[in-house]
Amino acid sequence: MNPLEAVDPAELISRSSAKWRTHRSGVLPLWVAEMDVRLAEPVERALTDAIRRGDTGYATGAGYAEAFARFAAARWGWRGVDPARTALAPDVMLGIVEVLRLVTGRGDTVVLSAPVYPPFFAFVEHDGRRILPSRLDGRGRLDLESLEEVFAAARARSRRVAYLLCNPHNPTGAVHTRAELEAVAALAQWYGVRVVADEIHGPLVPAGAAFTPYLSVAGAEDAFAVTSASKGWNLAGLKAALIVAGPDAAADLRRLPEEVGHGPSHLGVIGHTAALDHGGAWLDGLLDGLAANRELLGRLLTEHLPEIGYQPPQGTYLAWLDCRPLGLHDPDADGVAGIVTEVAGPARFFLDHADVALSSGHVFGAGGAGFVRLNFATSQRMLTEAISRMGRAWRRVRDAA
Incomplete structure (x- = not known):
C-alpha cells in the first residue's frame, strides 16, 4: 500500500501542524519536510x-x-x-x-x-x-x-x-x-x-x-x-x-x-x-510511492514549466528546482541564509500567484538564490494540482510581458 495515497484531503486540511497552519487557507503546502501520510500501523x-x-x-x-x-x-x-x-x-x-x-x-x-x-x-x-x-x-x-x-x-x-x-x-x-x-x-x-x-x-x-x-x-x-x-x-x-x-x-x-x-x-x-x-513494510510502500512521484514530477514540469531545471533526487522526498531561467530572483540575495519560513524570489511568486508554498532557495545559503525546494511526499493528485497551478501562473506573467 502507498501511504501517500491513503489520506483524504479533508483530513489533511484539518491538521494543526506547521505545514498546514503557516500559510493561508487554499494554499497547497509543499514546503516543510512533513509528509502527507498517516502513522505507520506499528507506530x-x-x-x-x-x-x-x-x-x-x-x-x-x-x-x-x-x-x-x-x-x-x-x-x-x-x-x-x-x-x-x-x-x-x-x-x-x-x-x-x-x-x-x-x-x-x-x-x-x-x-x-x-x-x-x-x-x-x-x-x-x-x-x-x-x-x-x-x-x-x-x-x-x-x-x-x-x-x-x-x-x-x-x-x-x-x-x-x-x-x-x-x-x-x-x-x-x-x-x-x-x-x-x-x-x-x-x-x-x-x-x-x-x-x-x-x-x-x-x-x-x-x-x-x-x-x-x-x-x-x-x-x-x-x-x-x-x-x-x-x-x-x-x-x-x-x-x-x-x-x-x-x-x-x-x-x-x-x-x-x-x-x-x-x-x-x-x-x-x-x-x-x-x-x-x-515499520519496514510501511517504509517500502512509501519508497515505492516516492519513486512514482519523483517520475511524475519530472513529467509535470516538462509539461507545465519546461523552463525549470530538474534533476531527480537520488534520495529524500525533496526536489531542488532551478528557477533561475524564470528571472524571478535577486542575485544579490545569494549566500545570505535566512530563517526557514522566509519567502523570496520564485517561492514568493508561486505563493502569491499560484497558491503553492515552496521553500525559498536563498535560505539554504550560497548557491541557493533562484531555486526552490519542493516536497513531493504527497498524493499524486495534490502534486499534479500544484504544478498545474504553478504553470498557469507563470504563463500568465510570461504571456503578458
Whole structure:
C-alpha cells in the first residue's frame, strides 16, 4: 500500500501542524519536510498501547539504539552500531549542537557544504561557532576540491574545526557514494577536522541508490552521526534522536552532559523504536510511492514549466528546482541564509500567484538564490494540482510581458 495515497484531503486540511497552519487557507503546502501520510500501523499501535497503560514517564534504556542497530544491519549492511557508543538527544539538530560542543569551542569554525539545510546556519551560529561554507558542484554533489580548500582555510583560523555533513544531502537529494565519503574522511584526517553527519534522511534512500552511513567508511572512526526515524516515518512531533559515536569518538561522547538525555520524549522513543523495528513494510510502500512521484514530477514540469531545471533526487522526498531561467530572483540575495519560513524570489511568486508554498532557495545559503525546494511526499493528485497551478501562473506573467 502507498501511504501517500491513503489520506483524504479533508483530513489533511484539518491538521494543526506547521505545514498546514503557516500559510493561508487554499494554499497547497509543499514546503516543510512533513509528509502527507498517516502513522505507520506499528507506530500507532505502540503509542496507543503506551498511552492506554499510562506509560508516559521519562525515556530510558537502550531499546532505541538497539532497534537502530538492527535496522542499520538489515537495510544498509552496517553492523558497526554499538549501543554503548550512543546517546539520546531531543532531536537531530539539538543533538548536532551538543556534539559540536564536544569537539569545538565558541569562536571555532564549522564547515558546511552549501546550499544546505537552513537550520545548520541558525543553530551553529547561535551557539557561537563561525561558519565557513564550501560549495557543491554543478550536479548538487560534494565538491571535494572546494572542501579541501575550505578545510585548509578553516584550520588556518581555528584551533578546532568541524564539518557538518548532510548525508544524504538536503536540499539536492544527492546520496553520497562510499568513494565520496571515503574522500571526505581522508581530507578530515589530513586536516584534523571532526565530522558530524546528519543522517536523518538515510531511511529515505531507495535500494538502488545505496545509502552509505558515514561511520561505516574507513577513516571515520573519530566522527559522529546523528539520526532518527523522524523523516522516514513522519515523526517530527515525537521528539527523539540518537547520537552515534565512532570507536575513536567514544571518549568524547562520555563527556556529553547527562541532561541532554532528559530532553527526548518517552513516547517519541517508543514511536521511533517501533518504526525501526516493525515499520519496514510501511517504509517500502512509501519508497515505492516516492519513486512514482519523483517520475511524475519530472513529467509535470516538462509539461507545465519546461523552463525549470530538474534533476531527480537520488534520495529524500525533496526536489531542488532551478528557477533561475524564470528571472524571478535577486542575485544579490545569494549566500545570505535566512530563517526557514522566509519567502523570496520564485517561492514568493508561486505563493502569491499560484497558491503553492515552496521553500525559498536563498535560505539554504550560497548557491541557493533562484531555486526552490519542493516536497513531493504527497498524493499524486495534490502534486499534479500544484504544478498545474504553478504553470498557469507563470504563463500568465510570461504571456503578458
